[in-house]
Amino acid sequence: MTPQPIYLEEKLKEVQESGRLAYRSKSMPTWCPGCGYFSIVDGLPGALNDLGIAPKDAVVVSGIGCSSRFPFFVNTYGFHTLHGRVLPVATGIKTANDALTVIAVGGDGDGFAIGGGHVPHAARRNVDLTYLLFDNGIYGLTKGQTSPTSSVGFKTPTSPYENPDQPLNPLLMVLTYGATWVGQAYAGRPQQLETMIKQAIAHRGFSYLHILSPCVTFDKTDRTYVRLGDLVRDLPANHDKGDLGAALHLAMDTATPALGVFYETQRPTLADALDGLVEKAGGSVGQKRRTA
Amino acid sequence: MTPQPIYLEEKLKEVQESGRLAYRSKSMPTWCPGCGYFSIVDGLPGALNDLGIAPKDAVVVSGIGCSSRFPFFVNTYGFHTLHGRVLPVATGIKTANDALTVIAVGGDGDGFAIGGGHVPHAARRNVDLTYLLFDNGIYGLTKGQTSPTSSVGFKTPTSPYENPDQPLNPLLMVLTYGATWVGQAYAGRPQQLETMIKQAIAHRGFSYLHILSPCVTFDKTDRTYVRLGDLVRDLPANHDKGDLGAALHLAMDTATPALGVFYETQRPTLADALDGLVEKAGGSVGQKRRTA
Amino acid sequence: MKTDIQIAICGSAGEGTIAAGDILRNALAGAGYRVISFDAYPAEIRGFGKCVARLRVTTEQAYSLKEKSDVLVCLNDEHGIPHVGEVRDFGAVIYEAKSIVHLAEGSHVSGHIRPAQVPYPLAIRELSERATGAIRSRNMVVLGYIAGLFHLAKEPFEKIINTKFKGKGKAAEDNHKAFDAGYETGAATFKLDDVNFGPPGKGLQAVMLNGNAAVAKGCLDAGIDNFFGYPITPATTIMERLAVEMPKRGKRLLQTEDEIAAISTTIGAGYTGARSATATSGPGLALMSEMLGLGIMAEVPSVVFVSQRGGPSTGIPTKTEQSDLNIAIYGGHGDAPRIVLAPTNVEGCYRCAGKAFEMAERYQTPVIVLLDLYLSNRYETVVMPAKPPFEPNCDKPVPKGDLGAGYKRFGFTEDDVSPRALPGMAGGMHVVTGLEHNELGRVNEQPEMHEAMSRKRHDKLKAALQHPDFTHYKRFGDEGRVDVGILAWGSTVGECLEVMFLAHLEGIACAVMKVVMLSPFPTEAVAAFMDDCDAVLVPELNYQGQFAHLIQAETGRPVHRYNRVTGTPMRVEDIMAQVRRLAKTATRKAA
Amino acid sequence: MKTDIQIAICGSAGEGTIAAGDILRNALAGAGYRVISFDAYPAEIRGFGKCVARLRVTTEQAYSLKEKSDVLVCLNDEHGIPHVGEVRDFGAVIYEAKSIVHLAEGSHVSGHIRPAQVPYPLAIRELSERATGAIRSRNMVVLGYIAGLFHLAKEPFEKIINTKFKGKGKAAEDNHKAFDAGYETGAATFKLDDVNFGPPGKGLQAVMLNGNAAVAKGCLDAGIDNFFGYPITPATTIMERLAVEMPKRGKRLLQTEDEIAAISTTIGAGYTGARSATATSGPGLALMSEMLGLGIMAEVPSVVFVSQRGGPSTGIPTKTEQSDLNIAIYGGHGDAPRIVLAPTNVEGCYRCAGKAFEMAERYQTPVIVLLDLYLSNRYETVVMPAKPPFEPNCDKPVPKGDLGAGYKRFGFTEDDVSPRALPGMAGGMHVVTGLEHNELGRVNEQPEMHEAMSRKRHDKLKAALQHPDFTHYKRFGDEGRVDVGILAWGSTVGECLEVMFLAHLEGIACAVMKVVMLSPFPTEAVAAFMDDCDAVLVPELNYQGQFAHLIQAETGRPVHRYNRVTGTPMRVEDIMAQVRRLAKTATRKAA
Numbered sequence A, B: 001m002t003p004q005p006i007y008l009e010e011k012l013k014e015v016q017e018s019g020r021l022a023y024r025s026k027s028m029p030t031w032c033p034g035c036g037y038f039s040i041v042d043g044l045p046g047a048l049n050d051l052g053i054a055p056k057d058a059v060v061v062s063g064i065g066c067s068s069r070f071p072f073f074v075n076t077y078g079f080h081t082l083h084g085r086v087l088p089v090a091t092g093i094k095t096a097n098d099a100l101t102v103i104a105v106g107g108d109g110d111g112f113a114i115g116g117g118h119v120p121h122a123a124r125r126n127v128d129l130t131y132l133l134f135d136n137g138i139y140g141l142t143k144g145q146t147s148p149t150s151s152v153g154f155k156t157p158t159s160p161y162e163n164p165d166q167p168l169n170p171l172l173m174v175l176t177y178g179a180t181w182v183g184q185a186y187a188g189r190p191q192q193l194e195t196m197i198k199q200a201i202a203h204r205g206f207s208y209l210h211i212l213s214p215c216v217t218f219d220k221t222d223r224t225y226v227r228l229g230d231l232v233r234d235l236p237a238n239h240d241k242g243d244l245g246a247a248l249h250l251a252m253d254t255a256t257p258a259l260g261v262f263y264e265t266q267r268p269t270l271a272d273a274l275d276g277l278v279e280k281a282g283g284s285v286g287q288k289r290r291t292a
Numbered sequence C, D: 001m002k003t004d005i006q007i008a009i010c011g012s013a014g015e016g017t018i019a020a021g022d023i024l025r026n027a028l029a030g031a032g033y034r035v036i037s038f039d040a041y042p043a044e045i046r047g048f049g050k051c052v053a054r055l056r057v058t059t060e061q062a063y064s065l066k067e068k069s070d071v072l073v074c075l076n077d078e079h080g081i082p083h084v085g086e087v088r089d090f091g092a093v094i095y096e097a098k099s100i101v102h103l104a105e106g107s108h109v110s111g112h113i114r115p116a117q118v119p120y121p122l123a124i125r126e127l128s129e130r131a132t133g134a135i136r137s138r139n140m141v142v143l144g145y146i147a148g149l150f151h152l153a154k155e156p157f158e159k160i161i162n163t164k165f166k167g168k169g170k171a172a173e174d175n176h177k178a179f180d181a182g183y184e185t186g187a188a189t190f191k192l193d194d195v196n197f198g199p200p201g202k203g204l205q206a207v208m209l210n211g212n213a214a215v216a217k218g219c220l221d222a223g224i225d226n227f228f229g230y231p232i233t234p235a236t237t238i239m240e241r242l243a244v245e246m247p248k249r250g251k252r253l254l255q256t257e258d259e260i261a262a263i264s265t266t267i268g269a270g271y272t273g274a275r276s277a278t279a280t281s282g283p284g285l286a287l288m289s290e291m292l293g294l295g296i297m298a299e300v301p302s303v304v305f306v307s308q309r310g311g312p313s314t315g316i317p318t319k320t321e322q323s324d325l326n327i328a329i330y331g332g333h334g335d336a337p338r339i340v341l342a343p344t345n346v347e348g349c350y351r352c353a354g355k356a357f358e359m360a361e362r363y364q365t366p367v368i369v370l371l372d373l374y375l376s377n378r379y380e381t382v383v384m385p386a387k388p389p390f391e392p393n394c395d396k397p398v399p400k401g402d403l404g405a406g407y408k409r410f411g412f413t414e415d416d417v418s419p420r421a422l423p424g425m426a427g428g429m430h431v432v433t434g435l436e437h438n439e440l441g442r443v444n445e446q447p448e449m450h451e452a453m454s455r456k457r458h459d460k461l462k463a464a465l466q467h468p469d470f471t472h473y474k475r476f477g478d479e480g481r482v483d484v485g486i487l488a489w490g491s492t493v494g495e496c497l498e499v500m501f502l503a504h505l506e507g508i509a510c511a512v513m514k515v516v517m518l519s520p521f522p523t524e525a526v527a528a529f530m531d532d533c534d535a536v537l538v539p540e541l542n543y544q545g546q547f548a549h550l551i552q553a554e555t556g557r558p559v560h561r562y563n564r565v566t567g568t569p570m571r572v573e574d575i576m577a578q579v580r581r582l583a584k585t586a587t588r589k590a591a
């Protein structure tokens, strides 16, 4: 009854050969077997490797939750912060050192319950970081309570009769906050997920990737692989990702979640804006930071 | 050099005769002469009076800011809470006592900087209260710093070279949160403002009224009466307030803010939902609360 | 014959270890014994780590678990081996006789049993398979075996199994079968150890509750109107239980978006006159700090349950600690006096929960009730009072005729508590605020007003030190002068009492004072106790000695500290060593 | 001749009261005097309330304002009248001779001047109108009048007026004219009082700063990289000044969405090795409590400036108080040790600010610097060191060769500080976390590890008590045994020193110990000081006696408290009364 090995020998070999092993930590994920999060921890190394970002130059920042254990399972710099605080900590890191690739990760509760106040500001400031939101519609780590994205009627220990609250729609919200890259992926489609992580990191500015991911332990009825697999669809081929209105429209459909890049645009990042102030003040921009 | 009398004799007589005086507190507003907030404190009594809500049955809840001094200037029950906490306190009050009319008021900083995490949840739960947001694009009480709705380029003591951050669009955001009544008014049009306050209170569910209001002391250049007066416009006559898409579209235009009801719909309130749980549990709903 | 037997069941979560412990303690409580029980869980999300269910079964009152167990059941060799040592001489070790896998030398429990211990090899897996066709019911086999071996009545077990697996069809049936198979084997086994269950005595009409369940029951019995909370270990189960029970009574519970919202809604509800509460752990309490200050300033009742866990920061969420005393008492800006209660056992959780509502209402202020993981999750048999011992309404009403223009929400009164008009009352309109204010509640920043209102906010709490029908503190053990006095709080008090009994056996004059009301602090009583002691020992599950610090601050006198942060309850033996050391010094001084 | 003159200017904000005080103190500092100055503002948003600008001008070092002023200027009768009493005998009262409005009997300043005071009626309004065509420059008229009356050189005034109104066109010109008009009148007035300015002595090369400006300067001189903050009185001006200065140096400042974000970004930046800070007041500190705990657990440097104001809750935002000591030291859950510094004067603000960055980096922990409104807003002449006395880098580097597989971010070391690899360094990859962890930073919940890491987090701070080139505490006054010893902290120390001088004059043996490092606490030094005192007095601007409490907690010995919460600085006379009382008891005991 010891933990089941998550990584098959073959898998390990494949990873090793692809050069991605450098990005994997020696600690094996402590997630439940079958948890959707495994796809994400598999996808990030690929994305970083393909983009040529060395482990030493990446910082993975997280909040608290099953999802937020993520930094322990990759071999980069990592900051496992507090419940809900992933974005401001990540903003501080990026503001202090432009040279780092900052990836923020966390759960639906972390991001849209306790951390919900920070998302608008990271987005509107266009902080140049990537936010991977693991949405399982549940509080996994605390053993399965209702989350702000839980479906109405879903039963959990804190809503034993049913969840009475209409869920939030993070994708739609983030679009209105001014995020400059917004996409959705599904843990059940790891290939596409990896590609989208790569695109999100490559984007200059605040990129938000919403990842639908089943919690196999505490949700046996609602967002299972089987049900989600049936619901998700690809973005309409003619979707114009430069059109915010169209993106909003797409995001309003939560019944059949679309996978792909909803929206993408370019505007100055927070660092650009702050450098602008330095110029206005007559200071010299881009001075070498104290840090490596 | 003693404070100028804000209320002319005639004005006072008019108010007295309308029966609205009962709703005015004996404390005179401490706002700067000319502040847009005077229109709001003039409008609320009219709205309450017209709706037949007695002063004893109304609770005005606020955060911290110039705007949040509001409860002291009306004669109802009042709770002047903490910076950013107006909505959860108001939710607690309404949840504990359905019989009260709960009006939440606060500034742009209060609501969308420090309090920004609470708005989505009050809206999605459709708490049956009215949220009057006083948007002056500035932190008035602390003497004129940048707020999350300040324009790019605006200069304040905390952005002496210019405000580098793209402002938030609260109207647009609140629409995506699931608010069931969303409107915009302007302190420079007090008649319309009063009518809209009345409509917002009359609405069953979470109603959000965004009120554009100049800060005459700390903003001499951007959102002055003169400039705002030129920009605001009425809602297009053919606007369908049942159409969320149309409302989102309208809200995206911040250059020429439209005044009127953007969106209105009906769904169960938080109290309805909680009563539903009681029914499911076999309890008896609507039991008399301990309180008056 | 007195019964005092401690049983430990050791295995992984997947093996039903905790479930077995749960049935066992409930069955024994059902049989009329007193039980105290505390399980250790794995920290990881996925449930394969080690679990230990431990219970002590007695006829007399016991205060903590014992150092040594009388019976150990190993469902799993790997997890069992480290625990063989905790079995006393002539105690029983029950283990799998026929392991499925081939175990290496030294990996089998049998190789670790001391000669003085009594081994009971049992074909657990085989018995389960034979009885039910599957190995899943191994935990039931050992339960049955214990019952059979120690000649316990079957009926209480059967009853519990029935309730626990009601509506689960075949699972219930299998469990009964496995239990029976184990029982028969046990009954037929020759018992060599000296573990003997006597009759439960006159039998207790007790219920089995853990601290969090007792808190929930206290809330319900005190007539809680509203609960608002955000999940966090180890407090979550308070909300989970109330989520089931409150709707049945027509009451409303809401899971909020975070802890700031939880305390804000709680205070909002409290403002309307509702009895409202929230529950959290250290990190949540930290987030609530600012809003608690508003509750204090605006004089609004609210109740906050805080179950402590390992800190600082996220710390060790699944281990116990007593390190949130500082933040509970001092964790607000400004002069922010508050009531802090810390129950010391499960019954105390029930009492403190109910009394907290009384006090919040009576003194118009937030009340913090400090538990910890050990107390939240520890089960005890509790004899419930016939009628809830809580006042349904402690609000100070506005005298007739006062409502109207002259009503002073914050008027100065003899007891410094002002009559409270609630929203909806005609003529009582007023504004409450976090700004300093005058008697009417209007903003007032005059020096005299700030001094007067500061005094009011502090002095009104003095009466809480006399709050009726409540144990604020209590002295146990030797009267008069003692060699060593132990000052204790919270879940650690049980261990301290056990230490005291040991000390008496060793001829050391020893007394324990437990302090339940930590703020306002019963300074006089504590100082008087200290007067009686040659040495004062303060054992706590924190690193800094937070209670010791508090005592020194309040009395201006020094104490001896003993601190551990192992994440586990204090060991009686460790405290005893300190008592011996201090007693020696005391004697030397006296000589 | 020694100069020691206190001038108060009283009027409303609209009358340029504060501006006049500002020019006066800068001009006198420019002339080479020492100045200490503190203004009182109205609390309301709209600026018509009473303002009082007060400054004490000396040639020797002074420590606080005086009880009595030597000169009072009333720009406005209503606001002036209550202050006439603060002028000493033979002091000067300057007031409007020709009020615009007809004032009722008793509403004119002149009617309130005591016989022993010297009245100087002045046609302020008329002079302003005549000189500039408007009454707006009345404040300049009185400034000129003071300069003329007391034979002060014109030049420093002219210089300040020039700088202050540079680019303001006619305003500058008008102000000069009004000043001249006042000066002429003053010079021509026969001076009857005994207020005499002596020469400034050798002259100070000093700058005039208030506490917040000194903090900002300390940050800049220590090489601050990033600042994150959210506006709150009385801390806002720290951010406002840095917002001007940091971009000039290529550094980044960001106004965050709230205080939780402010401390989170600060810690994020600190994690990368940047020197980063935030500033707030009590309410903001309450919100930061949880994140500060992460800084402690994850051992990330950060600096938090906290300027205290009246509490609890929103309290009295525009008045001073020292009631956030508890939350600064104890305001976190778990055993969360932190460094807390409290400067006692403006120069100390500068030093503590810079040293805070050193300590944060050296001990890898958050450092809280506690100011209060009185200190934040009080101006003093400060002689700046030739070179910033701060180390530019106190980080403990990873020894060569250690980076790579074996690197232990939280390795146990002799001084309990572990070498820190920063993001971007090859081979140093690690995860920092709020969970308990092992030397590598991996989650670890073993009892031994938690005990060892708890010890590490506490013990590493001990070295801070010896941090180089820093005054942790200091004793003033009589050596050896004294009748009364005063233990003081923060902005109140100045008044305590003035009390000590008074006590000496009255023959009371008296010493003051100021404590700048409040956590970790210099227990030994404080206890040694207490040993020397027949009685120990602890005066504080809070209700509870938070520092007194801390001293008792740390030393286990009792002290005498003296507490006020008037929102204003301590009155020297009030503390002196306590000293006299205690000295009497002390003598009686000795007798």
Ligand SMILES: Cc1ncc(C[n+]2csc(CCOP(=O)(O)OP(=O)(O)O)c2C)c(N)n1
Binding pocket: A064, A065, A066, A067, A068, A083, A106, A107, A108, A109, A110, A111, A134, A136, A138, A139, A140, A141, A142, A147, C230, C231, C232, C233, C259, C283, C284, C287, C314
């Ligand atoms: C301040 C605070 N409140 C509550 C918690 C308890 N807590 C830990 S994780 C979590 C929610 C986890 O849900 P989510 O963010 O969706 O992540 P998941 O586990 O589902 O991946 C909660 C409530 C905490 N650690 N800190």
Ligand SMILES: Cc1ncc(C[n+]2csc(CCOP(=O)(O)OP(=O)(O)O)c2C)c(N)n1
Binding pocket: B064, B065, B066, B067, B068, B083, B106, B107, B108, B109, B110, B111, B134, B136, B138, B139, B140, B141, B142, B147, D230, D231, D232, D233, D259, D283, D284, D287, D314
């Ligand atoms: C926790 C906390 N942080 C900061 C403050 C200081 N503060 C008071 S009001 C305010 C902002 C006011 O702006 P807004 O909400 O827009 O209201 P306005 O004054 O413009 O009406 C701030 C930052 C505070 N009172 N509490």
Ligand code: SF4
Binding pocket: A030, A031, A032, A034, A035, A036, A037, A066, A067, A136, A140, A141, A214, A215, A216, A217, A218, C045, C046
């Ligand atoms: S509890 Fe759910 S979210 Fe957490 S690891 Fe297990 S499956 Fe994944």
Ligand code: SF4
Binding pocket: B030, B031, B032, B034, B035, B036, B037, B066, B067, B136, B140, B141, B214, B215, B216, B217, B218, D045, D046
């Ligand atoms: S400061 Fe601005 S917002 Fe505040 S009262 Fe004055 S005008 Fe109104």
Ligand SMILES: [Mg+2]
Binding pocket: A065, A107, A108, A109, A134, A135, A136, A137, A138, A139, A140, A147
């Ligand atoms: Mg989740």
Ligand SMILES: [Mg+2]
Binding pocket: B065, B107, B108, B109, B134, B135, B136, B137, B138, B139, B140, B147
């Ligand atoms: Mg505003």
